Amino acid sequence: GQIVHLADYRPTDFVLERVDLTFELDPTNTKVDARLIFHRREGVDLSAPLVLDGDELTLSGLLLDQNEVPAAQYDVTPESLTIRDLPAESPFEITVTTYINPEANSQLMGLYRTNGIYCTQCEAEGFRRISYFPDRPDVLAPYTITIIGDKAANPVMLSNGNFLGGAGYDEGRAFAAWFDPHPKPSYLFALVAGDLGVVEDTFVTMSEREVTLKIYVEHGKEARAAYAMDALKRSMKWDEERFGREYDLDIFMIVAVSDFNMGAMENKGLNVFNDKYVLADPEIATDQDYANIEAIIAHEYFHNWTGNRITCRDWFQLCLKEGLTVYRDHEFSADQRSRAVKRIAEVRHLKSEQFPEDAGPLAHPVRPTKYREINNFYTTTVYEKGSEVTRMIATLLGRDDFKAGMDLYFERHDGQAVTVEDFVKSFEDASGRDLTQFSLWYHQAGTPLVTVSSDYDQASGTFKLSLEQMIPATPGQTAKEPMHIPLSFALILDNGSPAVPTKVAGGEVTGDVLHLTERRQSFTFTGVSSRPVLSLNRSFSAPINLHLDQTPADLAHIARHDTDLFARWQALTDLALPNLMHAARDARDGKEITCDPSFVAALLEAAGDETLEPAFRAQALTLPSEADIARELGGNNDPDAIHAGRDAILSEIAKAGTKTFLRLFEDMKVDGAFTPDAASAGKRSLRNTALSYLTYAEGTPARAAAAFASADNMTDLAQALAVLAHRFPDAPETTNALATFLARFDGNALVVDKWFSTQATIPGAGALARVRALMENPRFIATNPNRVRSLIGTFAFGNPTGFNRADGEGYRFLAEQILAIDPRNPQLAARILTSMRSWRSLEPQRADHARAALTTIEQTPTLSTDVRDIVERMLK
Ligand code: HT7
Numbered sequence: 001g002q003i004v005h006l007a008d009y010r011p012t013d014f015v016l017e018r019v020d021l022t023f024e025l026d027p028t029n030t031k032v033d034a035r036l037i038f039h040r041r042e043g044v045d046l047s048a049p050l051v052l053d054g055d056e057l058t059l060s061g062l063l064l065d066q067n068e069v070p071a072a073q074y075d076v077t078p079e080s081l082t083i084r085d086l087p088a089e090s091p092f093e094i095t096v097t098t099y100i101n102p103e104a105n106s107q108l109m110g111l112y113r114t115n116g117i118y119c120t121q122c123e124a125e126g127f128r129r130i131s132y133f134p135d136r137p138d139v140l141a142p143y144t145i146t147i148i149g150d151k152a153a154n155p156v157m158l159s160n161g162n163f164l165g166g167a168g169y170d171e172g173r174a175f176a177a178w179f180d181p182h183p184k185p186s187y188l189f190a191l192v193a194g195d196l197g198v199v200e201d202t203f204v205t206m207s208e209r210e211v212t213l214k215i216y217v218e219h220g221k222e223a224r225a226a227y228a229m230d231a232l233k234r235s236m237k238w239d240e241e242r243f244g245r246e247y248d249l250d251i252f253m254i255v256a257v258s259d260f261n262m263g264a265m266e267n268k269g270l271n272v273f274n275d276k277y278v279l280a281d282p283e284i285a286t287d288q289d290y291a292n293i294e295a296i297i298a299h300e301y302f303h304n305w306t307g308n309r310i311t312c313r314d315w316f317q318l319c320l321k322e323g324l325t326v327y328r329d330h331e332f333s334a335d336q337r338s339r340a341v342k343r344i345a346e347v348r349h350l351k352s353e354q355f356p357e358d359a360g361p362l363a364h365p366v367r368p369t370k371y372r373e374i375n376n377f378y379t380t381t382v383y384e385k386g387s388e389v390t391r392m393i394a395t396l397l398g399r400d401d402f403k404a405g406m407d408l409y410f411e412r413h414d415g416q417a418v419t420v421e422d423f424v425k426s427f428e429d430a431s432g433r434d435l436t437q438f439s440l441w442y443h444q445a446g447t448p449l450v451t452v453s454s455d456y457d458q459a460s461g462t463f464k465l466s467l468e469q470m471i472p473a474t475p476g477q478t479a480k481e482p483m484h485i486p487l488s489f490a491l492i493l494d495n496g497s498p499a500v501p502t503k504v505a506g507g508e509v510t511g512d513v514l515h516l517t518e519r520r521q522s523f524t525f526t527g528v529s530s531r532p533v534l535s536l537n538r539s540f541s542a543p544i545n546l547h548l549d550q551t552p553a554d555l556a557h558i559a560r561h562d563t564d565l566f567a568r569w570q571a572l573t574d575l576a577l578p579n580l581m582h583a584a585r586d587a588r589d590g591k592e593i594t595c596d597p598s599f600v601a602a603l604l605e606a607a608g609d610e611t612l613e614p615a616f617r618a619q620a621l622t623l624p625s626e627a628d629i630a631r632e633l634g635g636n637n638d639p640d641a642i643h644a645g646r647d648a649i650l651s652e653i654a655k656a657g658t659k660t661f662l663r664l665f666e667d668m669k670v671d672g673a674f675t676p677d678a679a680s681a682g683k684r685s686l687r688n689t690a691l692s693y694l695t696y697a698e699g700t701p702a703r704a705a706a707a708f709a710s711a712d713n714m715t716d717l718a719q720a721l722a723v724l725a726h727r728f729p730d731a732p733e734t735t736n737a738l739a740t741f742l743a744r745f746d747g748n749a750l751v752v753d754k755w756f757s758t759q760a761t762i763p764g765a766g767a768l769a770r771v772r773a774l775m776e777n778p779r780f781i782a783t784n785p786n787r788v789r790s791l792i793g794t795f796a797f798g799n800p801t802g803f804n805r806a807d808g809e810g811y812r813f814l815a816e817q818i819l820a821i822d823p824r825n826p827q828l829a830a831r832i833l834t835s836m837r838s839w840r841s842l843e844p845q846r847a848d849h850a851r852a853a854l855t856t857i858e859q860t861p862t863l864s865t866d867v868r869d870i871v872e873r874m875l876k
């Protein structure tokens with residue numbers, strides 16, 4: 001694993017004009033013929049060789065313009081093929097033949113087999129495991145694909161683009177041919193073949209073209225693809241209406257497979273999905289599953305324009321497609337559901353995943369400048385912070401200029417492989433705004449900390465805001481420049497209405513957005529008749545940490561009056577955090593845990609406020625997680641104390657609010673047949689939150705056991721099971737429920753995953769033994785990424801007390817598992833290992849154990865580049 005630097009980028013010497021691939025499928029010995037037409041780029045030296053990438057390949061044939069290439073004219077290793085003495089000007093044809101073994105491909109990169117289906121995953125550098133090729137995103141060409149395979153075993157043979165035709169090929173074999181006219185990089189290539197069921201529909205585009213839609217699933221699961229199909233059609237419509245983007249082939253296909261390293265893949269015209277993000281019906285899918293399916297179907301579909309039609313020049317530009325596409329899928333879900341509730345969920349996710357990454361040893365800029373293993377840069381920083389950066393551009397420019405910038409981007413760069421600079425330039429040119437300082441968001445890692453103080457002067461009617469920004473040091477970046485931070489704000493008066501200042505001095509304010517651009521900056525508002533309460537960073541307009549010393553009374557005022565629902569939720573969270581931090585410290589010191597009654601009152605007021613939608617009230621009642629509290633505490637963390645403190649606060653709220661929760665538990669019952677719409681989901685969410693509090697208040701498993709017995713959908717069933725397992729792990733009610741659940745869903749992998757993950761998250765020191773026992777269960781399949789993530793991943797990421805045992809056994813277990821997974825599937829191993837990214841914030845005893853476990857991994861000589869890269873950065 002060499003380090004790759006952005007500064008070393010240069011275009012290829014040869015231009016790829018066309019690609020023609022023929023696959024003769026065989027489970028263990030698939031023949032791949034790649035016919036590639038190139039020409040030398042203008043001005044390139046005659047001595048320049050053509051260098052193609054490979055990965056674990058063996059060359060078995062090489063032709064130049066149909067003639068065998070003499071051995072002296074090329075060099076080959078499993079990782080590269082170098083051909084010399086190529087024509088000066090005219091195009092030439094290289095034919096490369098390789099044989100690959102899909103059955104033996106346990107990395108799930110390149111061509112592999114899953115449940116008897118042939119399937120590919122080429123992003124980022126998987127194509128080079130299929131054939132020698134210029135495997136980089138700035139090499140774009142139209143592809144013709146011929147697939148030949150056993151007729152009986154492969155009634156379905158799919159690739160990108162439009163279907164050209166297919167028929168019998170010879171005795172026992174059939175062929176299918178596909179042509180994708182849209183020039184694309186190799187990472188968007190896909191092939192799927194096997195015996196699959198299909199659901200079919202059509203979509204009529206804005207210019208009245210009829211597009212065939214097909215979703216392929218295992219036979220017998222067709223009905224479970226209905227929701228995904230509906231989400232796909234809504235996505236296609238939305239992209240036309242919101243971004244003016246129309247689909248561009250005759251057919252759009254999705255294939256669901258059960259072995260997949262990530263969520264899904266946006267291959268041109270042929271998306272491949274982890275079946276977890278396709279299959280749903282009320283019996284097996286929770287409301288969260290439905291929301292995830294909707295979001296990921298949309299995300300991959302939206303890539304057709306942001307990623308495929310306009311792609312990345314190099315992998316440093318990953319956020320160009322991922323950050324932008326996440327922003328687009330967030331906006332889609334916000335339009336389909338409740339915008340405020342969606343925003344709350346996004347910010348919770350950002351803070352619990354991206355903020356720790358940005359504050360730890362794996363921190364990197366949204367647009368990095370070097371990497372050792374690109375697979376390790378599909379991070380929450382590139383995706384979610386990348387989306388936030390796009391959102392800030394929209395905030396800075398306003399709706400019209402943002403739209404003009406997007407239109408210009410599509411118009412200027414369609415068919416190209418471009419950079420973040422090209423993207424930003426489109427917005428600058430469309431709006432006339434200089435985004436030079438703003439661009440630091442792409443280049444400076446670390447979450448900015450903004451510290452704010454305010455002063456109101458009654459006599460002059462002025463309100464003064466003083467702000468200071470600090471961007472923490474991150475690996476490889478010590479000195480940082482001040483950034484352009486757009487802060488949405490309101491000044492809320494006593495009666496709840498907003499103050500409308502007559503004048504503002506000290507910096508730029510556009511609409512309700514204050515532009516913080518200096519390291520230290522003061523804004524003075526004139527014409528403010530009484531002391532206002534400041535609501536800042538409304539809607540989370542900037543991904544920052546905010547230190548704003550506000551009294552509980554002011555926070556309660558915001559929680560009651562802000563017209564921005566997100567800000568109301570944020571205020572409740574800000575009320576909760578000091579209580580939770582205090583509780584953690586008291587628990588550690590063995591003191592009695594107390595809780596500010598005004599905080600509990602504000603929370604219960606929101607819970608009972610019928611003018612607020614149930615989904616919002618459920619969010620309000622869901623306290624910051626243990627990881628959130630750990631982050632706020634900042635260091636020397638004891639996960640057991642944090643858990644105990646939070647538990648005590650939950651009990652306090654439960655006791656004080658029993659009446660409210662009883663009422664909610666009754667009122668929020670959803671009658672009639674299950675529908676996954678946001679309103680019904682919100683009611684279920686609030687009812688199940690009430691169930692959880694009532695269980696704290698009542699101290700017995702009876703209510704949850706009854707809820708489990710009467711549940712008629714997976715949301716309620718899984719919630720009741722989680723309450724039982726997490727609160728009463730040893731109760732007979734829990735043992736029964738776990739057994740009933742398994743008996744009912746045994747054989748349904750996605751539900752069995754839930755059975756594993758529910759148990760993996762049972763808190764306490766007993767968790768590790770439970771996880772080890774579950775690994776002995778015959779249903780634990782070590783080669784299936786979803787199953788490994790549901791048990792080992794969920795334990796490491798989602799069980800703070802169980803994983804962070806004071807004796808370090810959790811870390812030693814993880815090291816052992818990483819070393820076992822790595823030889824099979826390095827990507828999966830590396831990703832699960834990032835669960836230890838915040839190890840330095842632990843109290844010294846745990847941190848020592850964590851370091852020792854990481855060192856054990858580091859000292860293993862046979863590590864993959866993926867794991868080596870992560871472990872070395874974590875220990876640096
Ligand atoms: N663009 C896709 C990324 C992806 C991927 C990357 C590395 C290895 C396997 C992978 N599978 C999918 C997914 C997306 O962001 O849409």
Ligand code: ZN
Pocket residue numbers: 299303321322325
């Ligand atoms: Zn994506």
